[in-house]
Amino acid sequence: MKSPEPKLTSLAHGGGCGCKIAPDVLQSILAETPQAAPFAALIVGAETSDDAAVWRLNDGQALVATTDFFMPMIDDPFDFGRIAATNALSDVYAMGATPIFSLALVGMPIGRLSVEVIGKVLEGGAAVCAAAGVPIAGGHSIDSLEPIYGLVALGLVHPDRVLTNRGARPGDVLILTKALGVGVLSAAFKQGRLGASGYDALIASTTQLNTPGPQLSALSEVHAVTDVTGFGLLGHALEMARGCGATVEIDADAPDWLPGSIDLAQAGVRTGASVRNWSAYGGDVSLASGISDWRRDLLTDPQTSGGLLIAVAPKGAQTVMDLVTGMGFPSARRVGRVVKGGPCVVVR
Structure with a gap:
């Protein structure tokens, strides 16, 4: 008798962007890494913790290059492929670029997962890339x-319209395009505590392409953009604050929240990555008195x-x-x- 197919999440010690190395550990690793020699055509490199590298091709084009991969946060192989591909393409959009093609990165436990299941993962990734209008050209x-x-994801943008995480200016307004709570919902899924509506909301959010990026790059009033992923809202806001040398203020109750995420957080559901993120921010993120632990967990929640x-x-x-609302982002x-102030995040 053929043994039953194992659940994807049972084969992974973590999942989604919660797999990312903690920001303080990553900084320590990169601090010991020799810096590359300067290249005149390298507009954005690894020195600013930005979403992708950018290389000037000519006066009218720059190549945006990034890669992103992780282990499954859900068990459906097709949706796992969709989420991973959407997440990888997000870094291209966050730089203001239009994706042009991608390459697949695949690591699978051959012999434990069937060829059919692995094929479904790849089909999911291909479906997202087709929706974005780009091929998976190899891998x-x-x-x-x-x-x-x-995926390895590549895109094109005008060199003068590259969006980075370091261009914010005192006086700027901060806008977040998606609801928070992905990590809490995925943790609840693994615990068998996520209902059908919560699961549907999780899939809908994590498979929505961040297509406003290229349009944002054409607006002179837009000074900086980053996508919020594994370090949580506060972690990526801190990267923005450090990049521009100013203080970022976050209103604790201002973001939208995925359905059920507040109730689950209040019930104690959180990810280990949320705890890790908070520890990694050090003294550069401060909370106003009265902000509850569950609210802090949501603000540090890793977003895939x-x-x-x-x-x-x-x-x-x-x-x-x-x-952004006109492009399908009602949250x-x-x-x-x-x-003005030192590079830090203050939650009010």
């Missing part, structure tokens, strides 16, 4: 202990394929809100601001 695969899937965090001048804020909210 690389290995036999690994845990299932891993992701999360939304775009946009720093925009006040006069352009409504234009950005109209743009977009004004979540804070950039003010």
Whole structure:
């Protein structure tokens, strides 16, 4: 008798962007890594913790290059492939670029997962890339202990329209395009505590492409963009604060929340990555008195394929809100601001 197919999540020690190395550990690793020699055509490299590298091709084009992969956070192989591909393409959109093609990165426990299940993962990734209008033009695969899937993603943008996480200015309004709570919902799924509506909301959010990116790059009032993923809203806001040398203020109750995430957080559901994230921020993130632990958990919650965090001048804020909501992001909210001060995050 053929043995039953194991659940994808049973083969992975972590899942989604919660697999990311903690930000403080990553900084320590990179601090010991020799810096590359300067290259005149390298517009954005590894020095700013940005979402992708950018290489100037000519006066009118720059190549955006990134890679992202992780282990499954859900058991459906097709949806796992969709989520991983959406997440990888997000970094291209966050730089203001339009994707042009991708390469698949595949690590699967051959012999433990069937060829049919592995094929469904790849089909899911291909479906997302087709929706984005780009091919998967090749890739690389290995036999690994845990299932891993992701993409190398490449895109094009005008060199003068590259969006980074370091261009925010005091006075800017911060807009977040997606609801938070992905990590809490995925943790509840693994615990068997996530209902059908919560699961549907989880899939809908993590498979929505961050397509406003190229349109945002054409708006002069938009000064900085990053996507919110494994380090949580506060972690990626901190990267933005450090990049621009100013203080980012976040309004604790301003973001939208995925259905059920608040109730689950109040019931104590959280990810280990949320705890790790909070520890990694050090003294550079402060909470106003009275903010509950469950609210902090949501603000540090690792987001797989999360939304775009946009720093925009006040006069352009409504234009950005109209743009993103018109492109299918009804959960977009004004979540804070950039003010003068040292590079830190203050939650009010």
